[in-house]
Amino acid sequence: xxxxxxxxxxxxxxxxxxxxxxxxxxxxxxxxxxxxxxxxxxxxxxxxxxxxxxxxxxxxxxxxxxxxxxxxxxxxxxxxxxxxxxxxxxxxxxxxxxxxxxxxxxxxxxxxxxxxxxxxxxxxxxxxxxxxxxxxxxxxxxxxxxxxxxxxxxxxxxxxxxxxxxxxxxxxxxxxxxxxxxxxxxxxxxxxxxxxxxxxxxxxxxxxxxxxxxxxxxxxxxxxxxxxxxxxxxxxxxxxxxx
Numbered sequence: 001x002x003x004x005x006x007x008x009x010x011x012x013x014x015x016x017x018x019x020x021x022x023x024x025x026x027x028x029x030x031x032x033x034x035x036x037x038x039x040x041x042x043x044x045x046x047x048x049x050x051x052x053x054x055x056x057x058x059x060x061x062x063x064x065x066x067x068x069x070x071x072x073x074x075x076x077x078x079x080x081x082x083x084x085x086x087x088x089x090x091x092x093x094x095x096x097x098x099x100x101x102x103x104x105x106x107x108x109x110x111x112x113x114x115x116x117x118x119x120x121x122x123x124x125x126x127x128x129x130x131x132x133x134x135x136x137x138x139x140x141x142x143x144x145x146x147x148x149x150x151x152x153x154x155x156x157x158x159x160x161x162x163x164x165x166x167x168x169x170x171x172x173x174x175x176x177x178x179x180x181x182x183x184x185x186x187x188x189x190x191x192x193x194x195x196x197x198x199x200x201x202x203x204x205x206x207x208x209x210x211x212x213x214x215x216x217x218x219x220x221x222x223x224x225x226x227x228x229x230x231x232x233x234x235x236x237x238x239x240x241x242x243x
Contacts, residue, residue, distance in 0.1 A: 006046050006051060007129055007130070009046070009051065009057060010130040011130065014058065015057075015058070018040075018058050018063070019040045022040045022060075022063050022064075022065050023037060023040075023065060025065075026065040028065075029065070030065060030066050030067035030070055031064050031065050031066065032064075032066060032067075032070045033067060033069075033070055035067045035069075036067060037065040037066060037067055038066070038067050038068045038071070039065075039066055039067075039068060039071045040063050040064070040065055040066075041063070041064045041065075041066045041071050041074060042056070042057075042062055042063065043061075043062050043063070043064055044056050044062050105179070107174070107176070107178065107179065107180070107181065108179065108180045108181070108203070109171065109180075109181045109183070109200055109201055109202035109203065110124075110180065110181070110182050110183065110202055110203055110205055111183045111185065111187075111193065111196060111197045111200065111202040111203065111204050111205065112124055112182060112183065112184050112185075112205045112207065113185055113186065113187045113193050113204060113205070113206050113207065114186065114206060114207030114208065114209060115186065115188075115207075115209060115211070115214050115234055115237045115238065115241075116186060116214065116218075116230060116233055116234050116237060117209075117214040117215075117217040117218045117221065117230065117234060118207045118208075118209035118213075118214050118217075119207055119209055119217070120184050120207050121136070121139075121184060123205070123207055124182045124184060128180060128182055129179055129180060131178055131179065132178050132179060132180040132181070132182060133167075133176050133178040133180075133181045133182065134182045134184065135164060135167050135168070135171075135181070135182070135183045135184065136183075136184035136185075137160060137161070137164055137184075137185065138152075138184075139184075140160050140163055140164055141156065141157075141160045144156060144159065144160060144163065168199070168200065171183075171200050172199065172200060172201075181200075181202075183196070183200060183202060186237055188237050188238075188240040188241040189240060189241070189243070193206075211234065211235070211238050214234050215231060215234065218230045218231060218234065
């Protein structure tokens with residue numbers, strides 16, 4: 001449960017690979033209670049002073065696979081405000097969570113809007129923390145269909161919409177155990193953005209990339225096979241934006 005100073009560690013390829021190795025080494029089992037493991041724990045806690053010590057950050061002797069309950073139990077032992085922590089779920093009933101020091105903080109919700117290929121997903125990747133929830137129609141579609149970035153099969157559009165709407169309901173009801181919730185959507189019209197933002201109690205972040213830059217991003221996207229279709233979708237976005 002390191003602070004924001006460790007964000008670059010948890011987002012790094014080296015940490016992700018080490019985390020996967022620890023899971024594999026322990027067969028995905030919590031080393032303390034035998035339940036399914038969920039989080040890799042640093043026995044010597046990460047601090048701004050030791051964050052650059054590879055033996056502490058990545059050393060096998062300092063890493064332990066724990067289930068979420070055992071992980072929180074470990075941190076409760078050294079936290080003077082340990083009574084503020086709840087078992088399993090850290091959310092309160094009024095949409096707050098407890099930070100690493102045991103202080104209540106509001107869950108932050110961000111609605112990231114912009115044209116296709118404008119850099120919305122890149123913005124979220126650059127600003128999100130480990131454990132944040134990201135809701136994106138295209139990414140949900142890719143996860144449910146194993147299709148690439150060129151489009152979702154028509155027969156699955158309603159299903160993906162229902163999954164997204166279910167997540168929206170969970171957000172509204174305050175049932176997402178995350179510090180930040182990122183909603184990625186095009187929403188060319190300001191009225192649509194404001195309605196969604198009001199419904200989800202989210203702050204709007206507009207990625208106002210111009211159409212020429214978006215086209216350049218499409219042409220440079222090696223995963224996009226139907227670039228002409230993507231450009232037509234992009235042009236339609238800007239027509240609706242001006243309407």
